[in-house]
Amino acid sequence: MTTPNILVLLDTADTQLTSAGLELLTLANTLGTPVAVSFHEPSATALEQVRTYGVSRFLVAALDGDISPHITPAAAEALAGVVKETTARVVLASPTFQNKEVVARLAHAIGAGLVIDTVTVGFEGDDFVGYKRVFAGSWDIDCKVVTDVAVATVRANAVIPTPPAQPAADVQVETVTVTPSALATSVSLVSRTVHPPIHGGVGRPRLAEAPYVVAGGRGTLGDFSQVEELADALGGAVGATRDAVDEGWIEHDAQIGQTGVTVAPRVYIGAGISGAPHHRGGMQASGVIVSVNSDPDCPLFEISDFAVVGELQDVLPQAAAAIREYKASQGEASA
Amino acid sequence: MRIVVPVKHVPDIHSDRSFTEEGRVARGVENGTLNELDENAIECALQLVEAAGPEHRAAHEVIVVTVGPTEAEGALRKAFQLGADTGVHVTDPAIGGSDVFGTATAVAAAIRKLSESGPIDLIITGMAALDGLGSVIPSLLAAELELPQLTLGTRFEFSDGMVEVTRELDGVTEVITAPAPAVVSVTDHVNTPRYPNFKLIMAARTKEIIQWSLTDIALNPNDVGEAAARTHVVKSAPRPPRDITPPVVDKGDGGLALARYLIDNDLI
Known part of the structure; x- marks a missing residue:
């Protein structure tokens, strides 16, 4: 009996895979035979990464003519071509807004079942199941897919990226070119920036997939330097509340919440954040929640595993220094 | 101009939300409300039909459509309070247990039925429903209706039959354009929804709602609901509350305590 093909959509294969991509490949190895797909030609680095993760087939989903894969319906049609070519049983993608829309249209086109924003996925017997955490992290639900092909987006930090014992010998790159329909090309991309x-944080992990997130709210009074210092000490990303974004203190990309970025890091640290429902909806599935606030009645404390009542400018730099010191001592120990 | 705004009745995010034994979102009149993000879509539609001035307002129509059980009507009443002209409630026992495809099929069929009485210029939706947060219905609706999709708009313009939308995605800004009719979804950054005025609140209570069954919108029971669902919730359970310890009050070593907590719990 052959194992099912598990198609993994890789977002950054033209440069190098981030942990999000490697996590999806790790999951794919537990489900069947991983097959990689991207809308772009893979870089040499990415090819070596997927080889290490047991991938021997890499498909480029290409569009005829000058059609951008950033046009959602066109991307979905290209992806449908690859699903057909590979007879994939499962398609996995990261849960960016773009990907959610692309895989929804893919599932619509091929009659597949769709589970969005799973925390992880698996087979129960022959059934593909997506495991979801919903209602701001207060309920767990298991969604069974009853169609031949299952499509799912999986949140970051579902698994620790782990390559299989046996890497692939080599990776075959194939291009599947699809001519998009008139409907798909009825939307034009005017610009893409x-x-x-x-906050100029070069080298920080992406917020949606960071293992550590330090987020600032109204209590920062607009000064994110201590939030950033702690994030950098942990090797994490910087996030913010909608209030902080609306105040113009930080970019929209940093907004954590129901309509912003959903994060589920190992550790979330909320600094000067009261914890409005909108914000909670975007972070409540985090592994460990820590909060720092000068207000002893801060509502976020109610869902925090650890909390400090104190001024941000005292607590955050002291924590950052202690973490740097600890990391340095660990580095020496292992050297 | 005729604009359709599909809306959803969802459990209030401030309430205790739950699942029924059948694995469906528990929806009651008590804790239910118009999905907050739909208010931005209604606001967009109202601004478009009001743009030509009050004397031309009656020539345009904002139609709100919802699919769901009896209590879903509450979402339409709230939309009336904001200024929607017409409300359509698609309800049928066979719709229960629909997955996203079933929902999109039903909404699309209702829009097709509406277009029989005159062309629809735009379909505007919120970016997501605050219960499921899947954000995929606008795309599926566009696929069902075979219309262009312009989703997640933080800025929206409609002129000379062309729609232009600016999307602020994670790390990228895109500007996309397509001819109407089209399906547009907008985020909560696109505008600030208005507050209902007293006159509309009073009128909304008794305003007539168009009730359609599956037969009315030319669907079979097998096209939607449990029968057509490609996914089923087979298990649902509330998560245990977190093990909360009282906050540490900073007496000069709060930061050290924070670092110690992370180190002692192998989190670094």
Whole structure:
């Protein structure tokens, strides 16, 4: 019996895979035979990464003519071509807004079942199941897919990226070119501007997939320097509340919440954040929640595993220094 | 101009939300409300039909459509309070247990039925419903209706039959354009929804709602609901509350205590 093909949509294969991509490949290895797909030609670095993760087939989903894969329906049609070519049983993608829309249209086109924003996925017997955490992290639900093909987006930090014992011998790159329909090309892309990193934080992980997130709210009074210092000490990303974004203190990309970025890091630290429902909805599935606030009645304390009542400018730099010191001592110990 | 705004009745995010034994979102009149993000879509539609001035307002129509059980009517009443002209409630026992595809099928069928009485210029939705937060219905609706999709708009313009939307995605800004009719979804950054005025609140209570069954919108029971669902919630359980310890009060070593907590729990 052959194992099912598990198609993994990789977002950054043209440069190098981030942990989000490696996590999806790790999951794919537990489900069947991983097959990689991207809308862009893979870089040499990415090919070596997927080889290490047991991938021997890499498909480029290409569009005929001058059609951008950033046009959602066109991307979905290209992806449908690859699903057909690979007879994939499962399609996995990271849960960016773009991906959610692309895989929804893919599922619509091929009659597949769709589970969005799972925390992880698996087979129960022959059934593919997506495990979801919903209602701001207060309920767990299991969604069984009853169609032949299952499509799912999986949140970051679902698994620790782990390559299989056996890497692939080599990776075959194939291009599947699809001519998009008239409907798909009825939308034109006028412009596309890539933002600089949040608060100029070059080298920080992406907020949606960071293992550590330090977020600032109204209590920062607009000064994010201590939030950033702690994030950098942990090797994490910087986030914010909608209030802080609306005040113009930080970019929209940093907004954590129901309509912003959903994060589920190992550790979330909220600094000067009261914890409005909108914000909670975007972070309540975090592994460990820590909060620092000068207000002893801060509502976020109610869902925090650890909380400090204190001034941000005292607590955050002291914590950052202690973490740097600890990391340095660990580095020496292992050296 | 005729604009359709699909809306959803969802459990209030401030309430205790739960699932029924059948794995469905528990929806009651008590804790239910118009999905807050739909208010931005209604506001968009109202601003468009009001743009030509009050003397032309009656020539335009903002139609709100919802699919769901009896209590879903509450979402339409709230939309009336904001200024929607017409409300359509698609309700049928066979719709229960629909997945996202079933929901999109039903909404699309209702929009097709509406277009029989005159062309629809735009379909505007909120970016997500605050219960499921899937954000996929606008895309599925566009696919069902075979219309262009312009989703997650933080800025929205409609002129000379062309829609232009600016999307602020994670790390990128895109500007996209397409001819109407089209399906547009907007975020909560696109505008600030208005507050209902007293006159509209009073009128909304008794305003007539168009009730359609599946037969009315030319669907079979097998097209939607449990029968058509490609996914089923097979298990649902509330998560245990977190093990909360009282906050540490900073007496000069609060930061050290924070670092110690992370180190002692192997979190670094």
